[in-house]
Amino acid sequence: MSTVQLGSALTVPLFGQLGPLGTAGLRLGWAGLILLIAIRPRPRDFSSRDLLACTVLGLVTAGMMVFFMLAIAHLPLGTASALEFLGPLTVSLFGPRKGRFLWAAAAATGVVLLTEPWHGGADLVGVGSALLAAGCWAAYILLTQRVGDRVTGLKGLAVSMPVAALLGLTLAAPDLTERLTWSPLWTMLVLAVLSPVIPFALEFLALRRLTASAFGTLMSLEPAIALMVGLLVLGQRPGAAATLGLVLVVVAGVGATRAGARPTASAKEALASSACA
Numbered sequence: 001m002s003t004v005q006l007g008s009a010l011t012v013p014l015f016g017q018l019g020p021l022g023t024a025g026l027r028l029g030w031a032g033l034i035l036l037i038a039i040r041p042r043p044r045d046f047s048s049r050d051l052l053a054c055t056v057l058g059l060v061t062a063g064m065m066v067f068f069m070l071a072i073a074h075l076p077l078g079t080a081s082a083l084e085f086l087g088p089l090t091v092s093l094f095g096p097r098k099g100r101f102l103w104a105a106a107a108a109t110g111v112v113l114l115t116e117p118w119h120g121g122a123d124l125v126g127v128g129s130a131l132l133a134a135g136c137w138a139a140y141i142l143l144t145q146r147v148g149d150r151v152t153g154l155k156g157l158a159v160s161m162p163v164a165a166l167l168g169l170t171l172a173a174p175d176l177t178e179r180l181t182w183s184p185l186w187t188m189l190v191l192a193v194l195s196p197v198i199p200f201a202l203e204f205l206a207l208r209r210l211t212a213s214a215f216g217t218l219m220s221l222e223p224a225i226a227l228m229v230g231l232l233v234l235g236q237r238p239g240a241a242a243t244l245g246l247v248l249v250v251v252a253g254v255g256a257t258r259a260g261a262r263p264t265a266s267a268k269e270a271l272a273s274s275a276c277a
Contacts, residue, residue, distance in 0.1 A: 001222045005081065007195030008072055008226075009233040014187065018179050020069040023188065025172025026180075028065055030192035031200075032165025039158035046151065046159070054156050057143040058163025060136050065164070065196065066171060067133035074126025076236045081226035082114035082245070083130035087137035088219040091212050107220040107252035113245030114223055114238075141215060145207040157204050161196070220249040 011023050018026065046054070071080040089111070092104050147156035169176075207215055224246045230236035238246065 005229040019175040022175035024069040025168040026188035028168035032162035041155040054159040058160035062164035062167040064136035071130035074123040077230035078227035082223035087134035103255040110245040110248030
């Protein structure tokens, strides 16, 4: 979460040169190339269903990145991240864990305080883009867990990210054709390593160990991290309501870490044996 938000904050100054679509496309392009070269997935490692799941994951990943870049071009980083968090929050509502509604309610209240909708005058393009990113993020969590369970290592990510890169670069082509120079090209290479390469690889590993609902609620920490990064890097200062919202989403995130581990294969077998006995 820290690398995602730091990468997003460092990308904002490049919007004037590349535009939101251009920055998103270049980050996805570099990330896809890096993972394809580093992991080198082979077709025989995948079934046809796995390849389809990886392809859909790639499309969802591109949507998540593109819509979030559009959102932070119109909204403060903390506000955009809080709205995007509605995706993981929705996932958390369907978990089997005791107390899930309590943590979800705390996180939802925090999101409301962070966005302060009672002030009105919200940027509709920014809000709409953030909500679309939220939908993509919810799908991303579920698909990442499925692909991570079926494909060993990071091979699934090494297939999904190049798919995301192709879509992202296609959308960004008009902006990049007119604006791209060598300096931002290499800058985006560094930012692509910071995000999405590092955080997406870590999320693949995390979702092998956590339930999707626990992961989704734990991601309530992201708006809090976004607020801090926005303050330190971009000078975006939160008000009193946003600070209270920060506390609530942190509390919800801490609550999500309890009883959020997925059962291991041996544990599943033990449960099955006891059930049969």
